[in-house]
Amino acid sequence: MMKRSYIFILAALFLLPSCSEDFTLDIAGMFSPNGETVNTRFEQSMAYNDSVGETHLNMGADEYVVYVCSDSHVTRNSHKNLDAFVAAYNAETAPKTAVHLGDIIDAQNNFACADSVIRLANAPFFITLGNHDIYFKQWSVFRSYFHTATYWFDTYNGTKKLDLFICLDSAEGTLGTAQTDWLRNLLAAKSKEGYRHIVIFTHTHFWKLDGSQLVTSNFSLEDTYELAALFAQYGVDYVWSGHQHARQSVFFKGVEYLVLDATKDKEKGQSYMTARMSDVVNYQFINY
Numbered sequence: 437m438m439k440r441s442y443i444f445i446l447a448a449l450f451l452l453p454s455c456s457e458d459f460t461l462d463i464a465g466m467f468s469p470n471g472e473t474v475n476t477r478f479e480q481s482m483a484y485n486d487s488v489g490e491t492h493l494n495m496g497a498d499e500y501v502v503y504v505c506s507d508s509h510v511t512r513n514s515h516k517n518l519d520a521f522v523a524a525y526n527a528e529t530a531p532k533t534a535v536h537l538g539d540i541i542d543a544q545n546n547f548a549c550a551d552s553v554i555r556l557a558n559a560p561f562f563i564t565l566g567n568h569d570i571y572f573k574q575w576s577v578f579r580s581y582f583h584t585a586t587y588w589f590d591t592y593n594g595t596k597k598l599d600l601f602i603c604l605d606s607a608e609g610t611l612g613t614a615q616t617d618w619l620r621n622l623l624a625a626k627s628k629e630g631y632r633h634i635v636i637f638t639h640t641h642f643w644k645l646d647g648s649q650l651v652t653s654n655f656s657l658e659d660t661y662e663l664a665a666l667f668a669q670y671g672v673d674y675v676w677s678g679h680q681h682a683r684q685s686v687f688f689k690g691v692e693y694l695v696l697d698a699t700k701d702k703e704k705g706q707s708y709m710t711a712r713m714s715d716v717v718n719y720q721f722i723n724y
Contacts, residue, residue: 471573474612477565477605481584482618491589493560495531498593498714503528505708506537506639506678507698509568510550514542514701517724521699521708522552524722525561533591537678537696538566538607538639547577554581562589565607566639566679586615588622590631591713599713600631606640610659619663623670633673633717641677641695643686654679667691674717676709683707683721697721 472480503525508518518540525534540550540563547554553561565585569578578585585605591598602622604611611619627634642664644654655663667675668689675693681703684695697707711719 471570472575474605474608474610475614477575477607478586478612478615478618480579481586481605484579484584485587488583491587493533493589493591494594495533495591495598496594497531498598500531500533500591500713501528502711502713503532503534503708504537504637504676504696504711505535505699506696507539507566507681507700507703508536508550508553509539509542509698509700509703511542511546512549515549515552517699517701517706518550519552520724522556524708525556533560533562535601535637535676536561536563537637537676538564539568539678540566541568541574542700543568544572544574547574547581557582562601562603562637564603564637564639565605567607567609570607586618588626597629597631599633599635600626600629601635601637604636604638606638606655609640609655611663616662620666623666623672627670632715633713634671635674635676636667636672637676639677640679641684642675642693643684643688643695664688664691681705694719699724 503521505518505521508515510518525532534556536553540553541547553563557563563582565578585607586603588600588602590600602619604619605615641654642660654660668691672691675691677693677695678698680695681698681700682695682705683697686693694709696709697703697705699706699708706724707721709719709721711717
C-alpha cells in the first residue's frame, strides 16, 4: 500500500505541469535526458558562428554600460522583472549592450513568454544557456530564437579595441572537451591582442554557496581547477555567472567571480547589474 502511495505521488508530480499554465517546478526536466550533449551543442554553435562571422561592437566611445541579468525563469504569468530589465536597458542613453546569464525560462514551452528578450535577440543583446533552457529537450527551441550558446564578441571605440566577452555553454555543469579546447585556444590568441578587459559569462557558477541546485550546483572540481588556471593564465578580469540565485563576489588568482541574484519574479533579493566599462569597471546592483 505504501509503495502504491509513492507511485501515485510521483505520477501526480509529473502530471502537474499539464494541469497549470503557470507551474514552475520542472520535475520531469530534472530527471529526463536533456537531448543533445554539450559537445553536440558546441558543434552546432560553431557552425552558426562560422555562418555569420565575428561580432565587433562599435561603442563610439571609450566608456559604455553593460546591463546584466540572470535566472528570469519566466512563465506565462510571471515575467514582470524581465520586462522591467529590458525597459531599463532600452531607456539607457549611454552606449550600451546587455547580457542574460541563462535560465531565461522556468519550464517547458515558456520561451514565447520571454518576448521582451526575444525581440532584442538580434540586437546587441547576448544570451547564455541555462539548465532550465534545455530541460525537455528544448535546445532546438533555444536555437530557433538565439542561434548559438558558445561564442565571443568584442567592443571598440571606432578606432581601437576595448573589451573581449566570451560566452560559455555550461547548462550541464560542464563545458565538455571540445568547448574547453576552443576556450583554451581562443584565450591564448586573444590575450595577445591588447584588450582592456576580458570577461567570461556563463550560467553555472564556480564557487559553491550551498546545495540548493543539486547535481547542477556548480562545476566539478576538475573543471574548476582547469578553468580557473586558464582564466588566471590569460588575464581574464571577470567571470559573470548566475544559477545560484544569490549574489556573491570571489577573488581568485586575480580574477573576480561575480554571481548575480535572480531576476525571477517574487524571488528573494531580486536585482540586476549594470557594469560601467572603462579603464576601471564600476558595477552596481539595482533592486527590482
